[in-house]
Every structure is written in C-alpha cells, then in structure tokens.
Amino acid sequence: MSEGLRIQREEEYEAVEQTPRLAPPLTKPEVPPHESAVEGTDVEISRDSELIGHSAGRRRSRNFRSKLALTLCALSTVIVMVPLALILFYIVYQGAGALNLSFFTSLPKPVGESGGGMGNAIVGSLILIGIAAVIGVPFGVLAGTQLAEYRNPRLSWVVRLMSDILSGVPSIIVGIFVYTLLVLTFKQFSAIAGGVALGILMLPTIARTTEDMLRMVPDTLREASLALGIPRWRTITSIMIKTAGGGIVTGIMLATARVAGETAPLLFTALGSRTWPTGLDKPIASLPVQIYTYAIAPFDAWHKQAWAGSLVLVLIVLLLSIGSKIFFGRKMKRAN
Amino acid sequence: MAGYLATNNLSASFGGGVQAIENITVEIPANKVTAIIGPSGCGKSTFLRCLNRMHELVPGAKASGEVVWDGRNIYASGMDATEVRRGIGMVFQKPNPFPLMSIEDNVSAGLRLASGRIGKAKIAEVVERSLKLAALWDEVKNKLHKPGGSLSGGQQQRLCIARALAVQPDVILMDEPCSALDPASTQKIEDTIDKLKKNYTIVIVTHNMQQAARVSDFTGFMLSKEMGEPGRMIEYGPTNKIFTMPERKETENYITGRFG
Numbered sequence: 001m002s003e004g005l006r007i008q009r010e011e012e013y014e015a016v017e018q019t020p021r022l023a024p025p026l027t028k029p030e031v032p033p034h035e036s037a038v039e040g041t042d043v044e045i046s047r048d049s050e051l052i053g054h055s056a057g058r059r060r061s062r063n064f065r066s067k068l069a070l071t072l073c074a075l076s077t078v079i080v081m082v083p084l085a086l087i088l089f090y091i092v093y094q095g096a097g098a099l100n101l102s103f104f105t106s107l108p109k110p111v112g113e114s115g116g117g118m119g120n121a122i123v124g125s126l127i128l129i130g131i132a133a134v135i136g137v138p139f140g141v142l143a144g145t146q147l148a149e150y151r152n153p154r155l156s157w158v159v160r161l162m163s164d165i166l167s168g169v170p171s172i173i174v175g176i177f178v179y180t181l182l183v184l185t186f187k188q189f190s191a192i193a194g195g196v197a198l199g200i201l202m203l204p205t206i207a208r209t210t211e212d213m214l215r216m217v218p219d220t221l222r223e224a225s226l227a228l229g230i231p232r233w234r235t236i237t238s239i240m241i242k243t244a245g246g247g248i249v250t251g252i253m254l255a256t257a258r259v260a261g262e263t264a265p266l267l268f269t270a271l272g273s274r275t276w277p278t279g280l281d282k283p284i285a286s287l288p289v290q291i292y293t294y295a296i297a298p299f300d301a302w303h304k305q306a307w308a309g310s311l312v313l314v315l316i317v318l319l320l321s322i323g324s325k326i327f328f329g330r331k332m333k334r335a336n
Numbered sequence: 337m338a339g340y341l342a343t344n345n346l347s348a349s350f351g352g353g354v355q356a357i358e359n360i361t362v363e364i365p366a367n368k369v370t371a372i373i374g375p376s377g378c379g380k381s382t383f384l385r386c387l388n389r390m391h392e393l394v395p396g397a398k399a400s401g402e403v404v405w406d407g408r409n410i411y412a413s414g415m416d417a418t419e420v421r422r423g424i425g426m427v428f429q430k431p432n433p434f435p436l437m438s439i440e441d442n443v444s445a446g447l448r449l450a451s452g453r454i455g456k457a458k459i460a461e462v463v464e465r466s467l468k469l470a471a472l473w474d475e476v477k478n479k480l481h482k483p484g485g486s487l488s489g490g491q492q493q494r495l496c497i498a499r500a501l502a503v504q505p506d507v508i509l510m511d512e513p514c515s516a517l518d519p520a521s522t523q524k525i526e527d528t529i530d531k532l533k534k535n536y537t538i539v540i541v542t543h544n545m546q547q548a549a550r551v552s553d554f555t556g557f558m559l560s561k562e563m564g565e566p567g568r569m570i571e572y573g574p575t576n577k578i579f580t581m582p583e584r585k586e587t588e589n590y591i592t593g594r595f596g
Contacts, residue, residue: 151395220432224496227390228446228503229422238449243436 088314095311098304103312108274108290111299118309120276121290124191125260125316127277128270128286131195132259136202137252141241143203144210144248149236159207167204174200175265183269191277191284194270198262202255209251213244246328253324257317263288287313338423338506339366339537341387344402347566348379348386351396356382358566359401362556366506369529369538371552371575373545375590378558379567380541384509387539388424389417406506422450424507425500430516431492433484433499440480442495443467446503462502470498471528490521497528501536508532510540514547526551545591549579557587 102117109116143163147156178197183189217240225235241248266272271283272293287309294306341364349355357379364370372380385391386399389410402409410420433442443463447454463480467473472494476487484495493513500508510529514522529538529551542548548555555578560567571578571587582588 218432220428220430221434223390223393223426223428224432224434224499225445225449226393226418227388227421227426227428228450228499229418229420229425230446230449231418234449239434239445243434 091307091311091314094304094307095309098308099311103305103308107276108305111297111302114301116305118285118287118290118305118312120273121285121287121309122312124270124273124277124285125287125313127191127280127284128194128198128266129256129260131192131280132198132202133252133256135196135199136206136255136259139199140203140206140252140255141210141248143207145214145236145241147207147211148214149240163204163207166200167208170264171197171201171262172264175267175269178265179268186281188281189269189271189283191270191280191282194266194284194286195280197265197269198259201259201262201265202252205255205258206248206251209254210244210248213247213251214240216247217243250324250328253320253327257320257324260317260320261288261313263292267292287316338406340364340406341424341507341537341539342402342404343387344404346383346386346399346401346403348382348391348399349397350394354564355566357386357558358568360558360569362569362572364537364539365554366537367533367535368553369533369540369551370554370556371548372539372541372556372558373543373548373590374558374567374570376543377563377567378560380558381511383558383567383569384511384539384541385426387507387509388421388426390421390426392417418450422446422503423505424509425503425505427493427496427500427508427510427513429512431489431496433487433492433495435483435485437484438481439476439484439487439495442484443498443502445499450503463498466498466502467495469501469528469532470494471524471531472498488521490517490524493517493521493525494528497525501532505536507537507539510538512541512543515543522547545579549575555579557582557584557590559586559590 102115103119104117104122105119106115106117107120108118143159147159150156175197178193178200182193182196221239221243222235225239226232230239266286266289270286270289272289273283273285275285277284291306291309291313294302294309297303343360343362343364346360347355347358360383372383374380382391387403389399391397391399399411401411403411405420405424408415410424434445437445440463441448443466444459447459447462464473464477467476472491475491476482476495479486484492487495493516497508497513514525517525526547529540532538533553540548540551552575554573555575556572557570557578558567559570571582571584573583578587579591582591588594
C-alpha cells in the first residue's frame, strides 16, 4: 500500500472526527490499511519443501504406510466377518431341515416319538421379552432422559457409573439376583421372574442409547422450544424425545435382540416348561433354555430340534436388528 | 404498557465466574425497535438472553439485577421463567424449525404444547395470521403439511418468526436473525420487523451496523474493554443520535469503523 494513500485516508478520518456524520453510514466504512495489515507480514511465505514433504523418499514411505493401514483394516474386517458368516451358514445348514410348520405350532414330543416342535418356547420367549420390555423400556428411557436433560452432575455421575457397572455384570449374576429376590420370596419359578431378569439386562443399553440420542438433538431445538414458553417437561417429551425417537427405538430393539438370546438368567428364574404357558406366575419355556436342554441331551432327534430352535432365535434377532436399522434410517431421512 | 422493558444493574456471568455483562441499566420503549450493536464478545447476545431468562439455561450461568417487564421484575422469586418466555419471545441466529414437524405444526407448536387444549379452527386461524405477519403465508399456504426443514434458510427464519408470534408475546428478541441469510432474505426480514413494531416491542442484536441504522429506533452500543472483561452498555439512545452525534468516543470509533 502506498504511503500517499495511507496519509490521505488518515486525513479523511480526522475530518470525520471533527464533524460527525449527519447520516447513518450506509456503506461499510473501509478499514484503513495500516490497521488491517497484520504486523510482520513481510516474513517470507514460501513453501518449505522439507516441511511439506515433497521429497520422493518421504512420499514413497507415506504411500507405503497408507497402503499398509488400509490392508490391515480390510484384513480385520474379513476376520470379523468370517465367524459370523460361518455361524449363520452352519445354523441354516443344520436347522433348516428340521424346520416346518409343526415346529412353530406343536409342543415338544417325549423322547422316542418323532416330530413335535418348540411352539411353547417361541411363545414363551415372546412373553418373556414382552415383560422385559415393560420393565426395561420405561425405566431405561427415563434414566437416559435424566442423564441427558437434567444436568445434575453428581447424580448423573452416579447413574452413569451404575449403568456402566450393570452393563458389565455377567447375566448369570442378574439371574441369581432375581432368583434371590423373587423366586425364593414367592417360592415359585415364574415368567415374571424371567422377564424381570431380562428387563434388568436391558436397562443399561436403553439408558445409554437414550442419553446419546438425546444429546445428538441440537441444543438449538431445546432453546427454540423453551423460548416459546413451552414447559420443560413438555419440551422433553414432545420435542427432544420425539426428535431422538428413531435412535431410541433402535436402542430398544438392539437391547431386546440382546436379551432374546440370554439363557443363563432364565435357568433359575423362568426355569422352562414342556407345556404351553399357563400363567405369568408359573414357569415358562423359552427358546434359549429349550435349545440348551435339547443340545446337551443324548438324542439325535433333539439335536436336530435344537438346531431348528437356534435358527428361529437367530432369525428373531436378525429381524429385530434389521428392523431397527430400517426404522432408524427412515426416521433420519424424515428428520433431514 | 405491556411491551415496555427496563433493566436495572443487570449483570450476568457464566460458570467458572466469567463475567459476561455488568451493570446494564436501560429502558427499552414499547412498540419500537431497539438494536444492540457492538464488537464480537461484548456480551450483546448474553444481554438479550437475560431479557427472557434464556441465559440461565446454560449450565452454571447466572444473572443478577432486575429486568422489569409489565411492571414486574422477571428475576423476582416466584416469577415463572416459562411465563416470562411466553410473553417475551425469541428468534435465534440460525433458523431452528422443529425438524419432525410440518410448517403448520411448527407455527402452532407453542400454542399446542404450552397453552393446553385449543380448537383446530382457532389453531388454523393463528397459523394463518402468524404466517401472514411474518410475510411467509403466500409462499407456504399450499404446502402447510410439508416439513419445516424443506424451506429455504430465509423462509425457515421467517417460519421461526411466525412461530414466535403465534404465542402472542409482547416482546420479540432477535439474536442476529439475518447473519445466516442472503441479502434478499435479510431484506424481507427487515421489512417484517418494520411491520411488526406497530404491535410488538422488538430488541435486535446485530453485527451489522447498517442494519441497526435501517431498522431501529433506538440503539445501544456495548463494549468490553478487553477480551475477558465484562461487556458494558457504553451508550444508549435514539438511533439517529447514536449514528450521527454519539456522545462517547468509543461509539464513534465503532460506528465509523475504527475498530471492531
């Protein structure tokens, strides 16, 4: 910038100081160059090839490392996928043969008789999952809401810690806990006891996904709602939870899928049964326990049934996971 | 008058004891547009958010002093923040329509969720009136069921203005409402502001001095001496005077572009 121009501009500004403008400045006042220029810009800003790494050797080693990392990633992906694919393939291979309509509709036959199915176990599993959801979903969603929306640091810290510990507790321990709490108290194995055990196992997953999903809702929406004079609880239920709804439902479905396959906590809560469910206060059959019983029995026919049961269980879990993905995907599309 | 606001020694801080604004005492006249200008970080937005108790939503944030609205101090114990916000609405810097709601539902959200049961006919009437006031009706009247997010940025902002108007506040606070918008949309919002001041008191924070000069009747200039220092109201008065014969040197420096 030339010296002459600079002086001229300074004079302009002195003039302004003496006689205030009469009209609002409608054009943006230009900033005098001597104020906008950053001091010391005469430092040479040439590219330093040593820093940027244009040398051929550096480029080669960088390319090599990049390729190595990519290869490792691809390899790991394959290693992760192979067991899953093998398990699915083997279950279908072994189970599909024993799968027919009567498997879904009839009771297990006594040893020695052919045919029969796991109808009672499928219904039983659905009932257990239902009870678990009735317990796990409201408490889980409310706990997650508390963590995300009511920012009480000390309480949140405790709740989060508890939920982390709970998600790490082996499911059999939860089973023993419910056994002591309900089965011993009422002197009765029951569907309710099994459902409670599964419900407790669902809690941490649902609470944490709810918290995460609520945190993903932009603060601006909360503010928009509160600024309209919408009360806090209404903001949470009608704006926040609704907006995060897709993600929360996904979390619920994933938690459900996880507990659908739980066996250990059911062994001494729901116990198992060879008849159709007769009441929530009675022992009840479930797919995982039935599979377990059949798989360790010394009869070939039962092994076949166990495979078929496994296939049904895997299909239920797959359906839940895929369903949640589709549901979440649609919600997200609507949100954008 | 219901739209009259006055602050008395209003100070506000954030968590960790960071003082954002200090001892601001101004009177904001009813049915006028008051602009708050000043460089970044001078506490303009914090000041605005103190006027309807939005500031306290930030964890750890506190406000002290008085804001008198309709003869009552909104910070007095027993004042309900929800009621304050219903009477003193707000439009934010970035348009923030509710993403899962239609245009219509966005406008009526405040009514439906804050005021309990209201008849459908009444809601439709308020939606139409609010959208007309926000100069958006003609553009959306045939797609009221489309999601609010399907509109352009400028339309979304006018939707947010309509949404704020629907609960029939006395005062509307606008926090840099045009900073994310193109000039044509800005023009429309400014026209809307001009129309609205007949019935509403408007306080607008803006980075844009020309905008303040164009739309406002009164202007307040805020400044913090240094980074980290609390912002103060350096000068407050009729816009004409602030922009032509400011009393304070700092104001003059700012509006002539000397700094900031």
